[in-house]
Amino acid sequence: MSQHNQRTGRSFAVIGAGINGAAVAREITRRHPDAAVTIFEKADRVAAHQSGHNSGVVHAGLYYEPGSLKARLCRRGVTLLRDYAEANDLPFDECGKIVVALQQDEEERLRAIFERAVANGVPDVELIGPEQIREIEPNSVGRLALYSPHTAITDYAAIARSFVEDVRNSGGTVRLNSEVVDIKVRPHGCTITSTDNSDRRGGTSEREESFDFVIACAGLQSDRVAKLAGGASHPTIVPFFGQYSQLAPEHRTILNGLVYPVPDPAYPFLGVHLTKRVDGEMLVGPNAFLSFGRENYAGWKFGVKDSLRVAATPAFWKFAAGNVKAAVHEFAAVLSRKKFLSGAAEYVPSLRGAVSKPITRGIRAQAMDADGGLIDDFVIEQQGRATLIRNAPSPGATSSMAIAEHILDVVTDAHGLDSSSQTTAQKDD
Incomplete structure (x- = not known):
């Protein structure tokens, strides 16, 4: 069993090298510079999953309930992310966004979004009519629009890699191809068992290590990792x-x-919707449909184990029964890219008949409660010295640096941490 005695501070394990795990690990090194920090990532690279399969939009905070954790972390996260990108020469383009009402019955909902945006402190938002829509987006049409000039785009995978490099530069360890297969929560720490999956011939080796604290940011695998530590059965992904x-x-x-x-x-x-990417490409999407596999990015692989687990989840069938209309609508767009694009052409008429090609899909880790309800806010579970991020929905990437601050606040409050180099084990003794 490996112990972390090479540094004088506490030892932290972070599970997951997506943007949230990377941000949490970086925040630990900032608050506890003497700590030993180890990131475990089962993939062979940083940002291999949700953080590397998204449109790159930096959300301004338009839609969220004023005063909610999502709203507060989003607004704080935007500022932190922008400043970090600028300081590290990473892409960040405040290209702006319009949310467009095409029908009269959409206008009331749009005005409600505007009121939320103002309450959330989103800067310079305004409601604009058809002429102003044309001034901002000459190829777009609409009855009424909400204009958010500071909504931005970035490259979240590049930002996650930069976070990880910051961790390395602070003396942290990053274990790629390292899957956590067991977590034992002890009174004064946690023991993690991981496997080394780097042997392409299929061989694996197990390694057991003890840490003062574990923080799991496992995204698509968050429910499974939580159960390893004795977490609740719900939410499930x-x-x-x-x-x-x-x-x-x-x-x-x-x-x-x-x-x-x-x-x-x-x-x-x-x-x-239509999204410009930082490399200049223009995207249309996304549709949304059940993925037959948590990491089925290509779309043609059938994840038998993942699919059977969904089928065996009563909560999913409760959700499906209440969303038949939505499923039919989305499945039509999955089957026909022409139909898919026709929806975008309602907002940009010159796109009728446009040529496009599908790109690698993203997969959303949708947290669901026992009644089949979609969980729309952050869920953090504590199991002793293990802190489990059970749900970090959109705007999770936008909010990543603020989420990291919040998580470290939670851990600090729960365990009475300070930033001294004294180990928690020494305090307990």
């Missing part, structure tokens, strides 16, 4: 894929920023 299409090169400059629909309460997800 049901994966939904989102497929984006990349427009042909002649459409790269069709928009100056982002164009979104007004969210429809009849559907659990946001709906198809």
Whole structure:
């Protein structure tokens, strides 16, 4: 069994090298510079999952309940992320966004979003009419729009890699190809068992190590990792894929920023929108449908174990029974890219007949409660010295640095930590 005596401070294990795990590990090194920090990641690279399969939008905080944790962390996260990107020469483009009402019945919902945005402190938001829509986005149409000039785009995978490099530069350890297969919570720490999956011939070796604290940021595997530590059975993760299409090169400059629909309460997800990427490509998407595999990014692999687990989850069937209309709507877009693009052409008419190609899909780690309800806020569970991030929904990537601050506050409050180099074990003794 390996102990962490090479440094004088506490020892922390962080499970997951997505943007949230990387941000948490970085925040630990900032608050506890003498701590030994180890990141475990079962993939062979940083940001291999949700953090590396998204549109790169930095959300401004338009939609969230004023005063909620999501709203507060989003607004704080935007500021931290922008400053970090600028300081480290990482892409961050405040291209702006309009949320467009096409029908009269959408206008009331849009005004409610505007009121939330103002209450959340989103800077410079305004409601604009058709003429102003044309001034901001000459190729877009609509009756009324909410304009958020500071909504931005970035490269979350690049930011996650930079966070990890900060951890390494602070003396931290990053274990790629290292899957956590067991967590034992002890009175004064945790023991982690991990496997080394780097042997491409299929061989694995186990390693057992003790840490003062464990923080799990496991995304698509968050419920499984939580159960290793004795966590609750819910929320459980049901994966939904989102497929984006990349427009042909002649459409790269069709928009100056982002164009979104007004969210429809009849559907659990946001709906198809147009998103500019930091590399200049223009995307349309995503649709949203059940993924047959938590990491089935290609779309053609059938994850038998994952699919059987979803099928055996009563909560999923409760959710499905209440969302038949939405499922039919989304499945039509999955089957036909033409239908998929026609939705975007309602907002940008010149896209009718546009050529596009599908790109690697993203998979959303949708947390679901025992009654089949979709959980829309952050869920953090404490199991002794293990802190388990059970749900970090959108705007999780936008909020990553603020989430890291919040998680360290939670751990500090729960265990009475300070930033001294004295180990927790020494305090307990």
